[in-house]
Amino acid sequence: MVWITTVEDVTVIATESLSKRFTRVTALDRLSVDIGPGVTGLVGANGAGKSTLIKILLGLSPATEGRAEVLGLDVAAKGAAIRERVGYMPEHDCLPPDVSATEFVVHMARMSGLPPTAARERTADTLRHVGLYEERYRPIGGYSTGMKQRVKLAQALVHDPQLVFLDEPTNGLDPVGRDEMLGLIRRIHTDFGISVLVTSHLLGELERTCDHVVVIDGGKLLRSSSTTDFTQTTTTLAIEVTDSDDHPDGTRAVRDAFHARGVDTHDEGGGLPGAGHILLLTAPGEETYDLVRDVVADLGLGLVRMEQRRHHISEVFTHSDEQRKEAVGHGG
Amino acid sequence: MAVEQPMHTAVTPSGDQTRIHDIGYRGYDGPRLGRAYARRSLYSQSLRGAYGLGRSAKSKVLPMLLFAVMCVPAAIMVAVAVATKAHELPVSYTRYAIVMQAVISLYVASQAPQSVSRDLRFKTVPLYFSRPIETADYVQAKFAALASALFVLTGAPLLVMYAGALLSKMGFAHQTKEFAQGLVSVALLSLLFAGLGLVIAAVTPRRGFGIAAVIAVMTISYGAVTTLQAIANVQNSTGAIPWIGLFSPVTLIDGVQSAFLGATTRAPGGIDPSTGQGMVYVLAVLGLIAGCYGLLIRRYKKVGL
Numbered sequence: 130m131v132w133i134t135t136v137e138d139v140t141v142i143a144t145e146s147l148s149k150r151f152t153r154v155t156a157l158d159r160l161s162v163d164i165g166p167g168v169t170g171l172v173g174a175n176g177a178g179k180s181t182l183i184k185i186l187l188g189l190s191p192a193t194e195g196r197a198e199v200l201g202l203d204v205a206a207k208g209a210a211i212r213e214r215v216g217y218m219p220e221h222d223c224l225p226p227d228v229s230a231t232e233f234v235v236h237m238a239r240m241s242g243l244p245p246t247a248a249r250e251r252t253a254d255t256l257r258h259v260g261l262y263e264e265r266y267r268p269i270g271g272y273s274t275g276m277k278q279r280v281k282l283a284q285a286l287v288h289d290p291q292l293v294f295l296d297e298p299t300n301g302l303d304p305v306g307r308d309e310m311l312g313l314i315r316r317i318h319t320d321f322g323i324s325v326l327v328t329s330h331l332l333g334e335l336e337r338t339c340d341h342v343v344v345i346d347g348g349k350l351l352r353s354s355s356t357t358d359f360t361q362t363t364t365t366l367a368i369e370v371t372d373s374d375d376h377p378d379g380t381r382a383v384r385d386a387f388h389a390r391g392v393d394t395h396d397e398g399g400g401l402p403g404a405g406h407i408l409l410l411t412a413p414g415e416e417t418y419d420l421v422r423d424v425v426a427d428l429g430l431g432l433v434r435m436e437q438r439r440h441h442i443s444e445v446f447t448h449s450d451e452q453r454k455e456a457v458g459h460g461g
Numbered sequence: 462m463a464v465e466q467p468m469h470t471a472v473t474p475s476g477d478q479t480r481i482h483d484i485g486y487r488g489y490d491g492p493r494l495g496r497a498y499a500r501r502s503l504y505s506q507s508l509r510g511a512y513g514l515g516r517s518a519k520s521k522v523l524p525m526l527l528f529a530v531m532c533v534p535a536a537i538m539v540a541v542a543v544a545t546k547a548h549e550l551p552v553s554y555t556r557y558a559i560v561m562q563a564v565i566s567l568y569v570a571s572q573a574p575q576s577v578s579r580d581l582r583f584k585t586v587p588l589y590f591s592r593p594i595e596t597a598d599y600v601q602a603k604f605a606a607l608a609s610a611l612f613v614l615t616g617a618p619l620l621v622m623y624a625g626a627l628l629s630k631m632g633f634a635h636q637t638k639e640f641a642q643g644l645v646s647v648a649l650l651s652l653l654f655a656g657l658g659l660v661i662a663a664v665t666p667r668r669g670f671g672i673a674a675v676i677a678v679m680t681i682s683y684g685a686v687t688t689l690q691a692i693a694n695v696q697n698s699t700g701a702i703p704w705i706g707l708f709s710p711v712t713l714i715d716g717v718q719s720a721f722l723g724a725t726t727r728a729p730g731g732i733d734p735s736t737g738q739g740m741v742y743v744l745a746v747l748g749l750i751a752g753c754y755g756l757l758i759r760r761y762k763k764v765g766l
Contacts, residue, residue: 209496212591213495213592217588219587219588221584222584224583225579225580225585237592240589241499242495242496242592247491254486254487258486288489288493321486
């Protein structure tokens with residue numbers, strides 16, 4: 130059998146009215162979604178059904194209803210074949226503290242069926258790719274949270290899977306560690322050619338990383354679309370102008386001029402230094418750029434900055450999807 | 462004038478040489494050996510681990526010490542037998558493990574929890590079951606590994622005795638038959654002790670509790686059973702003695718081997734079980750082994766992911 134995961138329109142994961150009911154809770158409710166190659170974010174609040182979906186996709190938990198395919202293999206019938214080609218990084222701690230990263234990952238590689246020599250080579254390669262160097266010979270107990278997350282990632286990648294499931298990989302990381310992990314996740318697809326399904330309860334951190342975002346809530350599909358759909362429906366322009374003798378507060382003068390022409394602006398939030406000097410306005414089309422040029426020139430001010438700002442996914446939800454606001458209100 | 466620079470400057474000896482960032486990702490096209498191979502790997506890793514091999518120096522101490530404690534009395538017996546030109550070993554093959562039961566129980570108590578509690582405690586179990594390996598593979602590998610480790614522990618002193626017996630020319634056929642009977646007996650004992658030890662240890666992720674619980678079950682049941690048998694013997698209800706023996710792992714093995722493997726029972730009163738009672742013993746041992754396996758499977762079905 131041949132898998133062609135590089136072709137754009139091939140489906141890596143497909144579910145069809147997939148449901149999972151426990152005695153009192155419905156974890157998944159008729160979920161139908163197709164996920165292609167690339168990095169896909171699976172977003173939902175805690176208890177939205179993310180982990181349940183991963184368990185079903187790994188063929189470890191039978192669905193109550195519906196069906197699902199991973200890499201073209203049915204999860205109910207071909208669980209073992211799927212697990213040979215898929216990697217899994219759990220959300221919780223899963224590392225014994227008394228062995229070194231190398232020993233641990235070699236063992237996990239053999240559990241994936243790699244012969245001893247290949248297991249050692251792949252372990253050395255993979256640990257280097259996730260950014261663990263000399264420390265890989267020391268017991269895991271002494272590692273920082275960031276290093277432990279890298280070991281967890283390495284064990285999911287060591288057998289060169291075609292797809293990895295990463296369950297909350299940024300949990301417990303500081304902002305720098307979070308950025309590094311997200312960069313690494315991006316590389317898993319761009320450099321390693323492995324498709325990724327990454328879960329998070331933070332919508333915001335997935336927009337830079339993912340090609341596609343699936344939002345589930347209460348086991349139901351809320352939205353599934355590409356990240357560009359989320360963020361490119363409208364363009365926001367950020368402009369910054371100089372002050373002059375005539376207009377000691379150039380920003381205010383420009384804002385007033387726009388308002389006089391009936392164009393809405395809003396200030397950049399966040400309270401960062403210099404944020405008050407940047408005006409944001411929505412640009413429905415090309416003519417807005419001309420308008421900015423004319424307004425600034427008429428006032429005799431210098432245009433320091435005019436740049437496109439992409440919407441944050443969370444903004445898209447809060448602004449244009451009022452009815453969905455509550456469901457994804459957890460987005461960061 | 463433009464000077465041609467080499468495209469890649471050589472890595473200077475100073476600086477951070479450990480950081481090699483530009484190595485491209487290489488895929489893996491080699492063989493994937495699947496479930497059976499993974500199960501074998503887990504078996505050998507667990508078996509080595511039961512003697513502390515591939516683990517820290519500290520974790521080698523206890524299993525190696527217990528192994529020595531098991532073998533030294535056998536070696537001394539052999540030395541004495543050879544020196545005195547005895548015609549029979551002072552302790553029979555089948556009796557040796559029963560005499561040393563406290564050491565064997567201690568070994569099970571220390572190694573069964575290390576074999577399974579670590580994976581439970583550090584939640585490593587889901588990493589296994591997200592791979593081709595399945596619950597049954599994991600349980601079989603762990604069960605077989607501990608049983609093999611116990612077989613090594615209980616079989617090695619028998620081998621020492623057998624070698625000594627042959628050296629002092631004690632009669633090849635007779636010794637070989639008794640040695641074989643002894644091996645069958647310790648094989649059953651290994652399976653039974655491994656099963657009981659693992660079931661108890663797999664209940665708790667806490668290693669200390671596991672150790673205490675295994676010791677408690679092994680020694681308290683043996684103590685209680687032999688006490689009851691002694692009381693029955695004093696009160697002349699000797700018929701009850703073999704039935705009481707069904708309730709502790711050590712006396713179970715004692716019953717099986719005194720019924721079928723040419724051993725004499727260690728039970729108070731010294732009455733060997735009848736063939737019918739022996740069958741009950743055999744069924745009890747096999748049933749316990751199978752029951753332990755079933756319980757382990759059930760346990761790991763629950764904890765998997």
